Amino acid sequence: MAKMKCTVSYDGTYFFGYQVQPGKRTVQGEIETALSRMHHGKPVKITASGRTDSGVHAFGQVFHFESPLNIPEENWSRALNSLLPGDICIRKTETVPDDFHARYSVREKEYRYRLLTRQEPDLFRRLYTWHITRPLDRSKMNQAAGYITGTHDFSCFCAANTSVKDKVRTIYRLEIVDEENSETVIRIAGSGFLYQMVRIITGTLLDVGSEVFPPEHVRTIIEGRDRQAASQTAPACGLTLWRVTY
């Protein structure tokens, strides 16, 4: 048996999220179906770095699986892509040591949240950005980002319906970057993320940028550990799991 690591992109628009759910179209379901076809109908289970929610995209999601097939590394991606739908693309397949684990071996995850920051909407980016027409005070957003960076109990930025007990995570970097074509991108890298954490942080940073509350208030929100104190969850479509580092 060889252990394989795959880096995969997907357009989350028409999936009910990453994780298999009976009767729903999911990323894991599509990939496991393709792998099973390569294994003459035998089920093959894949393990990803973590789930992504319904509508969330991935540029560099990672998963592993084990296979008895003797296929050269460079042919795996092509074989899988020929069996996968157009909204999933395997970017790279590598052989990894037996102790590699797509979830437990993660060192860092980076997400990017794309905002379209101009008056006119853009139909062709509607599935990949959140359109914000109000002006944003960038220096206030940067100040708030500073309070979020570091190791904290992030209960305030975690959706209420979760069973995770330990809500301490470390945010290594949180940058707000101007990109081409009127996009403002929130790039956030950390040791791990709670359920809907990036989308709640995005909503909170936008409230700071729109002067709903001052940057210092973000410190109070974090200390209070209360989801109700933070802002609304930003829409899934703007979010992409960008990169997983091992």
Next chain:
Amino acid sequence: MAKMKCTVSYDGTYFFGYQVQPGKRTVQGEIETALSRMHHGKPVKITASGRTDSGVHAFGQVFHFESPLNIPEENWSRALNSLLPGDICIRKTETVPDDFHARYSVREKEYRYRLLTRQEPDLFRRLYTWHITRPLDRSKMNQAAGYITGTHDFSCFCAANTSVKDKVRTIYRLEIVDEENSETVIRIAGSGFLYQMVRIITGTLLDVGSEVFPPEHVRTIIEGRDRQAASQTAPACGLTLWRVTY
């Protein structure tokens, strides 16, 4: 009755083209339904600058309609957009003189064909670009573009199944432009276009760029007036009706 001119964007992906067809989702059908709702159920017919095929996008398609409603110009777009699906967006609505006609008053139409020219595919642009991995000789493509520019009988660049008799058209400009993020865009402006003309020209320019035949051969293709001599029709997804000028 006021005559209104609308500029509209649409993502052609999930439409069976612009023109109404019974039982199919079309751009015209969606817009006429929205207008009819604004007119208390009375049917309202719209007239566009021309059709676009199934899967073809528009940034600046134009249509006109007549209405007895007394709504300020600037409120029309908002009212219509609130009734339209997310893949159609009215960008502008203006009152126009009675003799304006979205089709007969056209002075120039511009189409853009987007090519993704790099090795790696991009999932997030798969619906809006044609992915070309082979190298393209740009100077040969420019030379071929020179033969296409001007007034010609373009029978060679017209899909066979058409009833149009006069196939003489004038191409004012045909430029191949490098844009951001590995895109090469074919911009083509003319007095009017035959059925699938831009997509057949795109296929032909790519064959020149890939050295399937030399640039001079394009002159022979045009003179021969035979569709079979030109190249294959490029896929619809890369094409956008960019602008209509009156």
